Each structure stands twice: as C-alpha cells, then as structure tokens.
Amino acid sequence: MSPLFQPLKKYLETQQSKMANIVPNRKKVLDSFSDAILQSFETRQKANLLFVCTQNSRRSQISQAFAAAIPQYFDLPGIKSFSGGTTISEFHPNAIQALETCGFRLENQGPPRNPKYSIRWADGTPALLAFSKKFQDQPNPTSEFVVILVCSQADESCPYVSGAEARISLPFEDPKSADDSENPLARYLQTCDQIASELLYTFQEVKRKL
Numbered sequence: 001m002s003p004l005f006q007p008l009k010k011y012l013e014t015q016q017s018k019m020a021n022i023v024p025n026r027k028k029v030l031d032s033f034s035d036a037i038l039q040s041f042e043t044r045q046k047a048n049l050l051f052v053c054t055q056n057s058r059r060s061q062i063s064q065a066f067a068a069a070i071p072q073y074f075d076l077p078g079i080k081s082f083s084g085g086t087t088i089s090e091f092h093p094n095a096i097q098a099l100e101t102c103g104f105r106l107e108n109q110g111p112p113r114n115p116k117y118s119i120r121w122a123d124g125t126p127a128l129l130a131f132s133k134k135f136q137d138q139p140n141p142t143s144e145f146v147v148i149l150v151c152s153q154a155d156e157s158c159p160y161v162s163g164a165e166a167r168i169s170l171p172f173e174d175p176k177s178a179d180d181s182e183n184p185l186a187r188y189l190q191t192c193d194q195i196a197s198e199l200l201y202t203f204q205e206v207k208r209k210l
Helices: 006-016 024-044 059-073 093-102 152-157 184-209
Strands: 047-053 079-085 105-108 117-120 128-130 145-149 164-169
Touching (some): 006 059, 006 093, 006 184, 024 047, 024 145, 024 184, 047 059, 059 093, 059 128, 059 184
Antiparallel strands (some): 105 117
C-alpha cells in the first residue's frame, strides 16, 4: 500500500494517541463494529462499510473519508467505504475544509449543484468520489455490507436497512449547529477528531484480531 500523505499520517498518529479518551459505552459499540467487520472478512475476505446520516453532507462524508484512509494506515486491504443519506443535499463546504485541514486532498469535479469531489489520502491510490446521495443509490452496495448510522435521526428513520448484514448505531453530534458561528471550522475539526479516533480504535481492533 502507498504511504499516506504526511500531514494526514501525522494527524492520525495524534488521534491514535487519544483513543484512551473513548468512553466505555462508545468502546462497546466500536467493539461490535469491529466484530462485524471481522465476520465479513471471515465470510468473504473483504468488508463493505456504508455510513448513513440524514443529508449525506457532513458526518457520513467525513466518516467515509476516514474509513477509506485508516485501513491503509493499518495496512488492512479489502475494506471499502461508502456513504449515503435518507435525503439528498450537498457535500457541505465546511466538512470539505475540515477534511483538507486534516490532510486529505479534495478536488471539485462539478457540476455546480451537488458537485462530486475526488478525495485522496495517498499517492498511487484511487480517489474516492464523494457527493450527496441516498443510501440506496449507486455506487453504494445493495447487499453484504455493514451499515453504520452516524446520526440519531437516520437511526430512527432506518430501523431496517435492506441488504445489511450488520447494523451499527454510532451517532455523532451534528457540526451543522456551528455553520453560522464565527469559527465553524473549529467545531467541524472536533467532529473529525472524534470520528477519526473512534475509527482508528475500530480498525486497530480488526488488525489485532485478524
């Protein structure tokens, strides 16, 4: 696997050092998440992860990006990440700026409305194409995937997701509340920090148990 961009690698190293701050109740959910990934590996030697929030604009996009980069950080091939919503909006600019601050490289591919963004985390690795979509829409998987509900509203709206082999409820506070504040980036980076540290914990457990 290609090495991660150095700023992103340093960011993940910092967040990995904060994993001890994850509270026991969250660790219990993350352990279930890692077990679901391991079960998928045992069955088919790969795992597809679908992150879902309401608008597929912030938390699910951030989660998808980190769930693409962190397996490479741990040299864990065979994991693919996807995201979707219960409605369609647009990949929010504040979420894009936060990911860039963490060390990802994003490029707007158009069109003007609901544009597609290429997300890169390493040279020589295919880019992730990110845009707002419903969780049932292509290119998301329709079977043999783990669904992760990253907001409480999506969790309530999706009591059952067809085709999912495991369902994980892992809500994060919505950084949208800071959009009209003087410094929304700070709040978005807090969201990135939590998502990154919890996914680092999850994939480290997968690596340890494989």
